[in-house]
Amino acid sequence: MMKVGIIGAGLGGLSAAILLAHSGFEVHIYEKNTYPGGKMRRYSLGSSQFDFGPNTITMPSVFQEVIAQTGAVPDDYFQFTRLEVHTRNHFADGSYFDLSSDQTFNKEQLSNFDPFAYKKFEGYIKEITRLYTLSEQHFFRKTFMKKQDFLSLNLLKALVKVRPLQTLHQFNQQYFEDTRLLQMVNRYATYVGSSPYETPATFAMIAYLEMIQGVYYVNGGNPTIADGFAKRATELGVQIHYGVEVTKISVESRKARQIYLSNGEAKKFDTVIINGDLLKVYPDLVESRDRPSFQTKHVESYQPTMSAFVLLASLNKRVEGLKHHQVFFSSDYYKEFQELFQKKQFPSDPTIYICNSSYTEKAMSPNGDNLMILINAPATTIESTDQLVEQKQKIYHTLSLKGFPVQKHVVEDMIISPRNISHQFHSFNGALYGPSANRVKDAFFRPSNKAKDINNLYFVGGSTHPGGGSPMVTMSGMNVANHIIQSK
Numbered sequence: 001m002m003k004v005g006i007i008g009a010g011l012g013g014l015s016a017a018i019l020l021a022h023s024g025f026e027v028h029i030y031e032k033n034t035y036p037g038g039k040m041r042r043y044s045l046g047s048s049q050f051d052f053g054p055n056t057i058t059m060p061s062v063f064q065e066v067i068a069q070t071g072a073v074p075d076d077y078f079q080f081t082r083l084e085v086h087t088r089n090h091f092a093d094g095s096y097f098d099l100s101s102d103q104t105f106n107k108e109q110l111s112n113f114d115p116f117a118y119k120k121f122e123g124y125i126k127e128i129t130r131l132y133t134l135s136e137q138h139f140f141r142k143t144f145m146k147k148q149d150f151l152s153l154n155l156l157k158a159l160v161k162v163r164p165l166q167t168l169h170q171f172n173q174q175y176f177e178d179t180r181l182l183q184m185v186n187r188y189a190t191y192v193g194s195s196p197y198e199t200p201a202t203f204a205m206i207a208y209l210e211m212i213q214g215v216y217y218v219n220g221g222n223p224t225i226a227d228g229f230a231k232r233a234t235e236l237g238v239q240i241h242y243g244v245e246v247t248k249i250s251v252e253s254r255k256a257r258q259i260y261l262s263n264g265e266a267k268k269f270d271t272v273i274i275n276g277d278l279l280k281v282y283p284d285l286v287e288s289r290d291r292p293s294f295q296t297k298h299v300e301s302y303q304p305t306m307s308a309f310v311l312l313a314s315l316n317k318r319v320e321g322l323k324h325h326q327v328f329f330s331s332d333y334y335k336e337f338q339e340l341f342q343k344k345q346f347p348s349d350p351t352i353y354i355c356n357s358s359y360t361e362k363a364m365s366p367n368g369d370n371l372m373i374l375i376n377a378p379a380t381t382i383e384s385t386d387q388l389v390e391q392k393q394k395i396y397h398t399l400s401l402k403g404f405p406v407q408k409h410v411v412e413d414m415i416i417s418p419r420n421i422s423h424q425f426h427s428f429n430g431a432l433y434g435p436s437a438n439r440v441k442d443a444f445f446r447p448s449n450k451a452k453d454i455n456n457l458y459f460v461g462g463s464t465h466p467g468g469g470s471p472m473v474t475m476s477g478m479n480v481a482n483h484i485i486q487s488k
């Protein structure tokens with residue numbers, strides 16, 4: 001039986017493991033943390049439970065497909081609830097827009113904000129649908145293993161059609177004149193950890209996911225998806241070794257020979273898959289001489305995605321007006337991204353996102369709201385305690401100014417910083433999704449799913465193809481598994 005070793009039990013590693021085990025491979029996953037799901041994880045504080053990582057779930061069919069492909073019933077592992085009016089967007093002037101997957105509802109609100117956008121809305125929906133359809137057809141389900149995969153004629157033809165040279169901001173300006181609405185639709189760049197003023201217009205397809213396909217929540221918290229994946233993997237015979245870190249991959253004649261574990265053991269596999277962040281884990285585990293095509297200068301040539309500053313707050317009250325998802329926008333979005341990417345500093349006036357899942361499922365926090373508060377942060381692990389405390393106070397102060405004085409109801413809170421993210425998941429400088437999509441080259445030509453110098457080493461997860469975000473990462477695992485199964 002062919003043996004596959006997977007480094008990391010994130011969604012990418014788990015989805016690959018499930019399909020491989022179902023096809024008869026012996027699969028072992030080594031995960032340095034003690035739970036499945038990587039960045040998709042739970043935190044508990046007081047009587048509140050929090051989802052870290054994916055709060056906004058889109059494309060539920062991708063997660064269901066992993067389970068269904070093995071002949072099991074997805075609903076037996078996780079169930080999705082659709083959030084019709086999904087995100088309240090608060091703007092600096094005190095107004096707000098409730099985004100929904102009901103276009104009539106969206107359009108009604110547009111008429112109060114922006115007559116131009118009201119007129120253009122059907123055209124916008126048509127164009128984001130086209131961008132999504134093309135991306136689905138040509139990019140999502142393909143593995144990118146070798147040069148020819150990147151240069152295929154069909155792919156290049158598709159690439160020209162997805163507006164690669166226009167920025168997301170420029171694209172959105174064609175449909176929205178009101179600066180508040182522009183902020184709202186520009187924010188989709190942050191779903192791939194990038195800046196709307198640089199990232200290609202192609203990523204307007206994320207608006208399609210939210211506005212047309214819808215936003216979902218998983219009963220019991222979104223990490224139930226990871227639990228369900230781990231359960232199905234185990235049923236199929238995958239051995240998941242928690243609390244075991246891989247410390248080295250030895251290479252002989254361009255093949256990964258053995259992987260070395262933190263418990264002192266060494267294991268041989270026919271194929272190895274790295275699910276951890278390629279920019280960090282690959283150079284950490286493989287000697288530089290064995291990866292001539294991926295030297296430090298190559299790592300440094302990538303601009304990492306943003307990181308996040310997260311504040312978990314367990315409250316003793318349900319605060320009036322807080323929904324499941326809400327965003328409090330800064331007054332100058334352009335400046336915010338300049339600070340994040342050019343100056344590599346925390347934004348002076350950050351946009352604040354809050355997930356309050358107990359709005360939908362009270363059991364997540366029976367005694368009050370469970371606020372997972374996130375601001376965009378630069379990808380750097382250089383930070384001080386003073387700086388973190390300052391960010392926390394700034395968040396509470398800003399929310400109070402906006403009419404949500406939550407701090408006085410906090411029972412317990414906790415900060416998760418870019419440095420924590422970097423340490424916990426071995427992510428490059430705390431970046432959430434590996435290379436950013438700010439440059440056309442990195443948006444479309446992400447690091448390949450296969451090591452150029454090592455014939456049996458593959459990559460899955462947010463830093464490789466097709467990209468960041470939980471459905472994409474899951475697809476990367478499926479794509480690589482299918483490739484390995486077909487090459488058997």
Ligand SMILES: Cc1cc2nc3c(=O)[nH]c(=O)nc-3n(C[C@H](O)[C@H](O)[C@H](O)COP(=O)(O)OP(=O)(O)OC[C@H]3O[C@@H](n4cnc5c(N)ncnc54)[C@H](O)[C@@H]3O)c2cc1C
Nearest residue numbers: 008010011012032038039054055056246276461462469470
């Ligand atoms: C704060 C935050 C908010 C987010 N919001 C959303 C959202 O709303 N919607 C959405 O879809 N996505 C969101 N994401 C992104 C989403 O969480 C990720 O894209 C996805 O979960 C990443 O999965 P992955 O498989 O690439 O890797 P990870 O989840 O990073 O898994 C990799 C695993 O590899 C392990 N590992 C690394 N090195 C080693 C080693 N040497 N030995 C053993 N194990 C190792 C790590 O411990 C980790 O568990 C968010 C992420 C964060 C952090």
